[in-house]
Amino acid sequence: MSWTDERIEKLTKMWEGGATASQIADELGGVSRNAVIGKAHRLGLKARPSPVKANDKPARPAPAPKKPKPVEAAPAPEPAPAPRAEAPAARAAAPAPQAPAPRAPAQPVAPAADAAPAAPAQPRIVSVGPGGFLRQGPGDQQQPIPPAPPRRLVPAKPSPEIAGKTSLLDLNDRICRWPMGHPGEPDFHFCGEKVNPGFPYCVEHCGRAYQAQLPRGARRAPPPLPFGGPRVR
DNA sequence: CCCTGATTCGC
DNA sequence: GCGAATCAGG
Numbered sequence: 001m002s003w004t005d006e007r008i009e010k011l012t013k014m015w016e017g018g019a020t021a022s023q024i025a026d027e028l029g030g031v032s033r034n035a036v037i038g039k040a041h042r043l044g045l046k047a048r049p050s051p052v053k054a055n056d057k058p059a060r061p062a063p064a065p066k067k068p069k070p071v072e073a074a075p076a077p078e079p080a081p082a083p084r085a086e087a088p089a090a091r092a093a094a095p096a097p098q099a100p101a102p103r104a105p106a107q108p109v110a111p112a113a114d115a116a117p118a119a120p121a122q123p124r125i126v127s128v129g130p131g132g133f134l135r136q137g138p139g140d141q142q143q144p145i146p147p148a149p150p151r152r153l154v155p156a157k158p159s160p161e162i163a164g165k166t167s168l169l170d171l172n173d174r175i176c177r178w179p180m181g182h183p184g185e186p187d188f189h190f191c192g193e194k195v196n197p198g199f200p201y202c203v204e205h206c207g208r209a210y211q212a213q214l215p216r217g218a219r220r221a222p223p224p225l226p227f228g229g230p231r232v233r
Numbered sequence: 234c235c236c237t238g239a240t241t242c243g244c
Numbered sequence: 245g246c247g248a249a250t251c252a253g254g
Binding site for chain 2: 020021022033037038040041046048049
Binding site: 002035037039 | 245246247248249
């Protein structure tokens with residue numbers, strides 16, 4: 001596979017949306033997780049919390065190179081740094097043995113300023129769906145319920161592809177639930193005919209769903225499965 | 234073991 | 245530019 005503009009765009013959206021490289025690779029298809037990571041870095045979109053790079057060492061201190069470069073001559077002689085010239089903040093925080101109780105006369109008010117009160121409450125992205133939308137797991141709903149919209153509610157306009165078609169919400173036990181098209185696609189809908197009484201499908205689709213077992217040798221090729229058979233990627 | 238992202242390096 | 249191999253932490 002090649003990195004078309006659409007695939008790059010999807011990769012970028014999902015990467016920035018917080019999807020893992022594996023999810024992105026799986027969603028794009030035809031590429032490996034490594035390919036996704038490599039491409040993301042080449043696009044300049046790294047900078048994401050990596051499990052392997054928790055700390056923040058300012059410089060890469062020789063991460064045990066197993067494969068040293070063949071040519072690396074004349075290392076510039078480092079000027080000997082002053083041994084005692086770093087970490088002023090550490091000195092301020094670490095010592096001071098008497099260390100008075102932290103809540104003294106400093107801030108009489110602000111009672112709940114400490115004790116870890118501020119939860120960022122950032123929505124945890126679980127995965128990214130086919131359209132690049134962000135999925136959340138159960139219980140991951142954002143805490144603040146969306147404030148009551150001060151607007152008049154207007155019926156959503158169905159997309160033109162499914163206008164007049166039988167959607168999931170239109171299903172009841174009197175109309176045929178035979179799926180037409182692929183779930184997730186804009187024109188996915190259901191048959192919608194009146195059902196064969198006692199069955200979930202109309203007469204025609206009952207004939208597809210329930211096949212009499214024919215004697216060996218008298219079988220016909222099986223009719224196409226619902227959803228049009230396995231998805232080809 | 235599994236997962237993750239980062240990096241390297243031959244192509 | 246690409247991505248498999250590899251590294252390294254959780």
